[in-house]
Amino acid sequence: MKTSWKSCTSPALLLDTRIALRNLDRMAEKAQRAGARLNPHFKTHQSAACVPWFTERGCTGITVSSLKMAAYFADAGCTDITVLFPVNIRDINRINALVSKVKLTLNVISVEASRFLHKHLTHPVTVLVEVDAGYGRTGISVNDTGQIRALLECFQELQFPFYGFYIHAGHTYDAANRNEVAAIHQQGLSALKALLTAWEPVFPELKISMGDTPACSMLDNFDGIDEIRPGNFIFYDLTMAAIGACEFTDIAVCMACPVVAKHESRTEIVVHGGAIHLSKDWLMQKAPDGSNQMIFGRPVPIFDHHWGEPMQDCYVRKLSQEHGIIKLTQPEFDRIQVGDLIGVLPVHSCLTADCMGAYLTETGDTIEMMKWREMK
Amino acid sequence: MKTSWKSCTSPALLLDTRIALRNLDRMAEKAQRAGARLNPHFKTHQSAACVPWFTERGCTGITVSSLKMAAYFADAGCTDITVLFPVNIRDINRINALVSKVKLTLNVISVEASRFLHKHLTHPVTVLVEVDAGYGRTGISVNDTGQIRALLECFQELQFPFYGFYIHAGHTYDAANRNEVAAIHQQGLSALKALLTAWEPVFPELKISMGDTPACSMLDNFDGIDEIRPGNFIFYDLTMAAIGACEFTDIAVCMACPVVAKHESRTEIVVHGGAIHLSKDWLMQKAPDGSNQMIFGRPVPIFDHHWGEPMQDCYVRKLSQEHGIIKLTQPEFDRIQVGDLIGVLPVHSCLTADCMGAYLTETGDTIEMMKWREMK
Known part of the structure; x- marks a missing residue:
């Protein structure tokens, strides 16, 4: 009806799909110009009905924030899914159900979780490491080189396919303007590049993954970044408008x-x-x-x-x-x-x-x- | 399973039904001692499975915060439902579907809404008037005697069954202790009693309805109140513990x-x-x-x-x-x-x-x- x-x-929550698709077109074109893969975060729309919007624009991988969300989008036909939340080892049965059917990348930030996964996984997963360059939510601090080394040596030992480093610079959400967003982004990127330099000899395929909605919306240069993972940009909101990441007409x-x-x-x-x-x-x-x-x-x-x-x-x-x-x-x-x-x-x-x-x-x-x- | x-x-949201039932027993006993009817607000648990808890303790009427919630609990067997939200006249079809099967009481606070209802209702509803004694959310200000008079005269003209006056003294949620809660409660009660005195000659069956969770939990004397409508007390929470309306062990x-x-x-x-x-x-x-x-x-x-x-x-x-x-x-x-x-x-x-x-x-x-x- x-x-x-x-x-x-x-x-009722009204969705103007014309605006959402315009936002998506803009981001997809920007990523292409910058030579970065768009690996969109689906935590914002959380809808299987939106999946074709992304595949039609060339997105092959997606990002989610929970294993339940991964299972939902796997059922919707997504085959390359990254869960950008520290892996929840209690949910190992759901992880194993997923790895049997999709290419799954998990955010693994401790040796304990690595060993647990190694012991209980029924199929291989790719692992990614979240680092923290100042946001203070989660991820290993970029300065904690000892912990990063211990974790990556563990990956080597367990022969985990290591995808790369990821930063969610969520403090861009508290930025007042473009310059502050650019400074936060640059700080994170420098930290990731230093990690890349240190670890590329060991992991030659190492990727750098970063790019929240404020940074991806307000900046144009993604040099040195392999992929961006914005989510909110599909709808935007008043918080993004206040930062200057969108206009009211983009909401x-x-x-x-x-x-x-x-x-x-x-x-x-x-x-x-x-x-x-x-x-x-x-x-x-x-x-x-x-x-x-x-x-x-x-x-x-x-x-x-x-x-x-x-x-x-x-x-x-x-x-x-x-x-x-x-x-x-x-x-x-x-x-x-x-x-x-x-x-x-x-x-x-x-x-x-x-x-x-x-x-x-x-x-x-x-x-x-x-x-x-x-x-x- | x-x-x-x-x-x-x-x-997962864990519910300890032993604690919830203890909270309910305490409130039901207190209402009985005070001679006030317990007309519980169901906006907190929002579950048909909880309905028997209340009917087994003698509650016949219930309170909800939306017409959808009223329809849900009508389907769950509730037959006397008050919607304590200013009536949403856009939802007249849902109202008419409800009045055909339950005793429905609506919160009507404007002459315009009264006339709209009179024109479009297919069965009679009972009306209740929310007054505001300082919370500043909704309801007619107790000091606005002109507006109250206009509304009640409209009820007379339209022959609406008028149940009485209601206050939600939601500013008790910001109270620091029992004395502040008691003062807010007393202020509201005095305002309602003045309205009762003024309007009882015209509406001899007039009722006074008030009693949020802080007041109902912390006070024992409900003299002059016909019914109380607390909701949160069934579960309580940290906000209630901070006011002193419950202990942590009551959550x-x-x-x-x-x-x-x-x-x-x-x-x-x-x-x-x-x-x-x-x-x-x-x-x-x-x-x-x-x-x-x-x-x-x-x-x-x-x-x-x-x-x-x-x-x-x-x-x-x-x-x-x-x-x-x-x-x-x-x-x-x-x-x-x-x-x-x-x-x-x-x-x-x-x-x-x-x-x-x-x-x-x-x-x-x-x-x-x-x-x-x-x-x-």
Whole structure:
């Protein structure tokens, strides 16, 4: 059944596939120009329906963030899958089910995990090593040469096919502008190049893998990088717009929210669209009065087959489980009525998509995500 | 298939039904002692499997936060349902489907919505009016006597059965202790009593409905209140423990998270358990060094059929989509190995449950939530 955007009666995550495909075309062309392989991260869209978008543009390998996601995309026909999450050895049965049918690359960052895998794997996997050049989430510190050496010697001993080094420079998400993103990217790349120089004599096929959405969107030169793995760029969001990694018009998802109440004294409206729809992720921004304001989304008008730009000086001030409280300017407040539908651009599209589990496209079609299967 | 807690291989939301039922017994007994009807909010557990827990303890009416949730629980056999969210008139078809089979009470706070309902309803509904005594989320301000009068006169004109006034004093969630909770509760109650005095001559059956989890947990005197509608109390969480509304041992849900990496230099571990599992809700707490720290959960040890108390001075410092970064003390860090399973008590159990869509009980059974149906 087709559902038009304007006819939504409860919160729905609208996906403008025209914008998403434009974002993808731009990234695929950039990767090709730069001579880097695009190995896209699928944690953002999490949908088998999006796979052809990528294969049609020449992507052969994909990146995921969990073994369940790897299994889902293996069932969707993907045959070269990298799990960019430190390998979860408790899930060895799922790993073995996967290695029997796809080329699987795992992120292995400890000798203990290597030995466990060696003992329990039924088929070979390729291994990749995540290093940390300052983000501080996970990966071996680039300065910890002893630990890197111990791990790579273990790979040699166990005869693991070693793919290369990977960095997720996630602190680009906190960058304020292009220069900061470029500096973070350059720092990571220098660290990887030093590792390459040190280890290429031992592993001549060694690859360098890096490139988050901010860096891949804002920079053009990927010299020395074999492959990039951005994910969020397919949809973008307010966080990426705040960094300058995209324009508002590049954001491909938008929550349709029914307006249920107006509060004149505070020029605020209440919408059905809360933390269980948008996620509780936030962004610090300057409010019109100059104060620092935690915002949870920005309202846009919804039309039949597109949405508009964010309403100036308006923002989602608060979310509870199902309520969204949107602060409006007086003119916008006067224009909007109870029973209207309003759009909210998300702060973090990956989490918003995961909350919703499905998209409603501009053609009125529903696209299912992995969660549809997970819940069963 | 039965799954024991210790055998989890990927993030799972553990539910200790013994704790949940103890929480429920305590609340049901307290309501009975106080002579207030317990009309529990089901937005927290969102599971048809939990319905018998409440009916067996004498609850006849239930409260939900959306029309979809009302439809789900109507299918589960609930016959007296209040939707405590400003009525979403765009969803009139779902409302009409509901009123044909259950006693439905809607939260109507505008003349416009009243007239719309009057025109489009196929069966009568009962209406309830949410008032705001300072929380500032939704409801008509208690001071706006003109708007309240206009609305109630509209109800008279349209011959709507008017149930009474309701307050959700959600600012108790930001209270620091029992005295602050009591003060907020008393302020709301006084406002409702004034409304009762003013309107009882016109609506002799008028009811007063209020009572969030902090107030219902920390106070004993509900004089003048006809019914209480707490929801979170069934599971509680770290937010409730911080206010003093529960002890850690009253928290009935816990996320099982595989440990995937250790980072010695920062005594931190990485677990599979991120924002898509726990939600991104947070709590500000004093870190061991005295600084204000945003925390996203607290680690506990997991045993075969129960979990332990929070590890002292340990907390979830950061969440990304699938990663949880847990700051540990040195002794705890030394004890935990890659491949272990660790528990995380959630900051906000309602959002965590909604993220996961299912529970794994101490008997190894899976309990499905509404989301299982929603996703299909």
